[in-house]
Amino acid sequence: MKKLFLGLVIGFSGAAIVFNTSSVSAKKIETNISALFNSITIMVNGKHVDTDNFNYKGVTYVPLRSISELLGKEVIWNNENKTVSIGEQVPEEDQNPPLTIGEYGNTASNLANGGLIAGNDNWVYVSYKESLATPSTKDGLYKIKPDGTQQIKIASNVATYLNLDSDNIYFVDNGIYKLNLSNNQLQKLSSSGTRLVLVGDWLYYNDEDNRIYKMKRDGSQKHSVVNDGTLINVVNNDLFFMRKNVLFKTNILNPQEKKLYTFSSETTLEPIIQNGKIYFHDHRIVYSMNFDATNRKAIYQSEKNNIFSLNVDNKYILLDEGNDGNHGQKTMVKLTLDGKVKDEIGESGLRLYSTSNHYYVTDISAGYNEWYYIDGNKRIPININ
Structure with a gap:
């Protein structure tokens, strides 16, 4: 069976996709790519998920919020420091x-x-x-x-x-x-x-x-x-x-x-x-x-x-x-x-x-x-x- 590698992105639209990421462990990268849209059927816990997807170099990408919320995980976007947080947040003092x-x-x-x-x-x-x-x-x-x-x-x-x-x-x-x-x-x-x-x-x-x-x-x-x-x-x-x-x-x-x-x-x-x-x-x-x-x-x-x-x-x-x-x-x-x-x-x-x-x-x-x-x-x- 062919393995499916799943990637998650915050959201996307259009044929040209721009990746723009920043974190303590990765450099900020910006590049244009061509990808095939909505070519994969997405199932979560046996149920079909109606969400956009695209395939790029053998990796399928779907919106981060759509899949996370279906799995019962809250998604929080911090625009100030460009951070996505998934699930229960750990208090700063902890x-x-x-x-x-x-x-x-x-x-x-x-x-x-x-x-x-x-x-x-x-x-x-x-x-x-x-x-x-x-x-x-x-x-x-x-x-x-x-x-x-x-x-x-x-x-x-x-x-x-x-x-x-x-x-x-x-x-x-x-x-x-x-x-x-x-x-x-x-x-x-x-x-x-x-x-x-x-x-x-x-x-x-x-x-x-x-x-x-x-x-x-x-x-x-x-x-x-x-x-x-x-x-x-x-x-x-x-x-x-x-x-x-x-x-x-x-x-x-x-x-x-x-x-x-x-x-x-x-x-x-x-x-x-x-x-x-x-x-x-x-x-x-x-x-x-x-x-x-x-x-x-x-x-x-x-x-x-x-x-x-x-x-x-x-x-x-x-x-x-x-x-x-x-x-x-x-x-x-x-x-x-x-x-x-x-x-x-x-x-x-x-x-x-x-x-x-x-x-x-x-x-x-x-x-x-x-x-x-x-x-x-x-x-x-x-x-x-």
Whole structure:
């Protein structure tokens, strides 16, 4: 059977056709052609379509609006920038989600460490579980002052993947929740959820079957984005995700998976995508590479036996390192973004978090969780009452 290649044009009349197109990917072209009109029968979903057509060099062209509207797609012509838009339009704020730390839910580094903290200059929100083995009346979500004082319990949920906007905090706890910060009203947005990232007006999350979904902040317009993948981050409409030990990305507006990088078995499988770079470590060496996985290089090698946690903000790379296991002493090291040592801060912990130039660590002692605020070269206990 001979293949029919179908092209679409905005409209036409007369024997001489002028193509006049302009876009970011094609140069403006104007040329005259001769073509054979109305030589093809057009069928859409088994029904004859009464519309003009012409054939040119084996390609059949029909009016864009006629076919699109028959397929249930709205066609919008923007004369100012000479753009044709088909189908549901993506709001401008969703096309270019903000990237700067503090402008969306949480930092990529905090989320890579489980998202147990999110905050700003006024309040820091901390998830707390007193004992790893047993429930406690102290368990829950707290807001505290940046220096660790004034702890106020705002929910009983042991929350993970905390994300903030100006009015609400979103988190995971056997589902996805939205907590209004002014009246503590709690709303369940989804019955499933294991990871969560807030970007622009959209919440991206994993379900228990490792599928990635997106929905509006109010829980509406929920739909699938990736059928199989562990959510990492969303940057400039590119959704980054892991499948086993391989990092992929796909464009949200034009889905097409692209394999970026395969991590070795020694590498931590939670890369941090931030500041235009991808950061990761293999317990001894910190690496960085570009968003397209090029220019991979080692930027820091620890003299200790283990790097326990990695965190990157807009100015520094922070890490916890030590010679012993989880219960041994750990030291926080501050690096410049190119990996040069700036400072050794002092005793640290298992997981490291940053909010608005404040640093926090959580540690485990005899099966109990402990939170600390880093003040200069000291760690100060945050006593959850």
